[in-house]
Amino acid sequence: MPQPSDTTAGVGPSPLARAHVSPWGDRAWGAGVSILGGSILVVAGLILAELGGVSLVAWKKLGLLRFLFGSDWDPVQDKFGALPFIYGTLVTSTIAIVVAVPVSVGLALFLSEMGPKQLRRPVGFAIEVLAAIPSVIFGLWGLFVMVPWLRESVEPFLQAVLGFLPLFQGPMIGLGYLAAGLILAIMILPTIASVTLEVLKTVPLALKEGALALGATRWEAIRMAVLPYARPGIVGAALLGLGRALGETMAVTMVIGNAPDIHASLFAPGYSLPAVIANEFAEATGDVHVGALASLGLVLFGITVLLNALAQVLIRAVSRGMSRGAA
């Protein structure tokens, strides 16, 4: 404790001497905080080590290529091919991105540039609410509201109009790739919209003002000045959304139909990486089964880490203003 007299000018030892009063408090605090900071790296290491550890049995027994590209999944007969799940995850995430990116970019533009100011706060609040809803509730809504709607209205319509494409053929049961993709789109929408909004805020005002001053309409200013500048950031936002879509579990599990097959039709029931882990892990029939499921988790982990790292790099590039070349 420094004495009060220390701080009165001219009395007591020099203020510089105070550094020697108790270095231990500072050292302990610094060390403690550094250890807690370093623990993030420990957590990351633990995640990697445990995923590897649990899945090792399966890697040894099954072989990498046969596991990744096998299309038979039958735990009872010890057949573990990951392809139907990888395929289902890719298809549903693609649908989600194709639907969610235009909607969220539109939403972000409406909130930041085009919409009336009075609507910005309530709409922004609604998007926050959407982001806070637990995934199992999306699943519940998807199962009892969206799936019947798809079965009775959307899928017959799509088949009537676009039925010549293999994507829209086959029986319409509601549960399937399309349902999973659409529920994912709704769920990743807040992520993409809010990151896009942040990115749009970093666009220098002068760019837009310059375009407007040259006689551009509002949309022309957005298209020619704002969007080119923000593009890498929007791509980053989409990648973050994609990362969420790939790993999203409960809602997909509840509406994708859970059939380990590969179908060209979006109406058909499929399966995804997280869904099969969720459904089978607790009742896995042996070490190899557990290992195979954990390997699926490892694949998922690898993909999402790569996507997130890439997204961070892109988003930081925009907010640091390094994207000028992209225009």
Next chain:
Amino acid sequence: MTSLRWRKFVDRFWTLASAAGVLAALVPLASLLWLVVSHGAAGLSWTFFTNLPAPVGETGGGVGNGIVGTLLLVAIASVIALPVGIGAGVFLAEKGNGRAGELIRFVTEVLSGVPSIVIGIVAYGLVVARMKHFSALAGGLALALLMIPTLARSTEEFVRLVPGALREASLALGVPKWKTSLLVILRTAAGGIITAVLLAVARAAGETAPLLFTALNNQYWNLRADQPTASLTVQIFNYAISPYEDWHNKAWTAALVLLLLVGVLNLLARILSRNRMEGAR
């Protein structure tokens, strides 16, 4: 040069298109909220909060053990995640400008995008595989691992918001660095950090996937960390995918309860952060 009228039309078109984006987001939200409230409210009663789940075919019954289980899991998760997450955030804000800080910040960002189901496998490997049975501890650990990166990021943000002049004033008065951090900086940022904690807890309470094979489920009351535990979210999942009409209704009611819990936590966080903002100005 295209005509002005055409350019204005295009401008109007894209304005409407962006408004359509808003609508596409709000319609599912409104439908979801309305249905959870309208379907769920019918089953609300006192016993729904206090009773154990009833077997198929019996009327009544509730999700009391699920609510208690969710609280237990969140409590275990908070005990683990709060010191680590907040501590890491303070590190990033105060000492995070070097190489190590950059690395840790990057890892934190990347970790916060790891799917919760993957974290569930990690908790399974760490606890369930070693103890040879499912437990609330495993579920709590999974939720903690999910909370840590989020907490670290938002704590850093709030600590960095504290004006540098406060720190300088404190140091100039001769207060040691550690006391300045603890009693001046953290105390000023406390409102923000509590907001961050509430949001992280709300997110954890709504998690289902990592609990399926860590905390598993339990038909009865449980307050022990080494036993399997029911949770509101897993209960909703099991009711929803069951073939029984009565259980579907219970899923909606349980969803309403979960939504209220998450909503109250978010609302508290909002009020706190607003007061803090106004106090700071």
